[in-house]
Amino acid sequence: MPSAFEQTLTAIDALHAQDPRQTTLADGTPLPQELAYAQRMSHWLAQLQSSAPAELLRLAVRAQHLQRWLVPRSDYPGGRIGYLTWRRDQGERAGDTTAQLMRDAGYSAADAERTATIIRKKGLGRDSDVQALEDCACLVFLENYFADFSRKVEHDHMVRIVQKTWGKMSPQAHALALALPMNATSVALVKEALGSA
Known part of the structure; x- marks a missing residue:
């Protein structure tokens, strides 16, 4: 059973x-x-x-x-x-x-x-399980939906979205995100958002 x-x-x-x-x-x-x-x-x-x-x-x-x-x-x-x-x-x-x-x-x-x-997502930032769920959601977005989404959203608004997304992620998720394969446009957007352009 x-x-x-x-x-x-x-x-x-x-x-x-x-x-x-x-x-x-x-x-x-x-x-x-x-x-x-x-x-x-x-x-x-x-x-x-x-x-x-x-x-x-x-x-x-x-x-x-x-x-x-x-x-x-x-x-x-x-x-x-x-x-x-x-x-x-x-x-x-x-x-x-x-x-x-x-x-x-x-x-x-x-x-x-x-x-x-x-x-x-009650307790984000204090609850390790909620943080893990948020990390997964951010990584799924960055890996699968980010490139298409960024073509539909105004540039400065997209930079703010990346910054907010990054702010919700753990250091471990940051490392995994930076290792994702991205096109040149997406890489430039992330670098700009993170202040490393």
Whole structure:
């Protein structure tokens, strides 16, 4: 019989697989966008942790964007306040849904709530698990979405985004980010943002 961890992970990925938006991996494999994102998050967690990550952190990292497509950004007002409200609400919903999946699989209420707290990013800067999740999210962004995103955003605004992203990352994540393959435009943008242009 599958463990509570295996049952929860399977349930999380089943919800990810319902994302109607598709993406294509580097090898040409089509995959629901959210499932691809979740797999990338798990990949970076394995790079960040020298020993096997704890179960609750693994679940939180896997579920960070759970069913995000159900509430599009366009449902909220434009601007920074609208974005932050949307992101907060998404974290609350993903945390609640994950906690319910965990309780259904046999986890304690305390373990389910702890995982939801990590997903909601409560305690960033003080909680090592929340920091690990944030590091994974930043690395996934820089590796997979940064180049395309930077073509759509005004230059000075993009510099500020890189600076804010960098400020949320741990020194270990900084080292991994600097080793990422990037095109010349992205490298120049990062150097400018970090003051080493």
